[in-house]
Amino acid sequence: MGMRCLIVDDSTAFLTAAERALASQGMAIVGVAHDSAQAMADIDALRPDVVLVDVYLGAESGFDLAERIEATAGERSWAVQVILISSHSRDEMVDLVHESPALAFVDKAELSARTIQDALNSTHDGSSA
Template identity: 75%
Template sequence: MGIRCLIVDDSAAFLAAAERALSSQGISVVGVAQDGAQAIAGVDSLRPDVVLVDVYLGAESGFALAERIEADVRARRWAVQVILISSHDKDEMMDLLQDSPAVAFVDKAELSAQTIQGALEGGRT
């Protein structure tokens, strides 16, 4: 696959579990972040292909962070794709998802190398 991934979630337990699971499935997890500042720093220094961003990050929403990431990388003229993740129902946030620069939404329970690859190839899910 060769996908370089940064995972952003405020739960250290989820970050560890997702990193283990995705790494074992061939995704190169280049870093993790627990808030927006760490995420932007990670995007800038690690230059991942995709950033998995939890919709609910505490002080900052994943939607706002997705917009910040898009603006940051656009200013630097290179690309990264954002996939929003959550354990909450996609239907609850459909309007926000449609207005987001994220390429897709993936339920945390379905997070896998296959769902990431599918989201990157197929766009919005």
């Protein structure tokens, strides 16, 4: 899988575990960020294809970060796709995710290269994640 991925979460333990797991499954993890400011800088510097954004970034909102990424899309020469992640269930997040510019949602307990690819594919074929 040649997809370049940036993971954004305020939990160092989660970032370490997710980076290891996804890399072992063939994803190219280009970086990890702990907050929105670092994520925005890393997007420009690392040019990821997909950004996994935790819904709750400490005092910040992953939804706000998804909106910032979308708002700056015209400044980039490549597409960045956002997938929101959370330990909260899909049912708790579905309305908020649909109102956001994020393409999909993946439960952290189900996070894998396959679920990321499936989420991206489902948004491209017209179904919802």
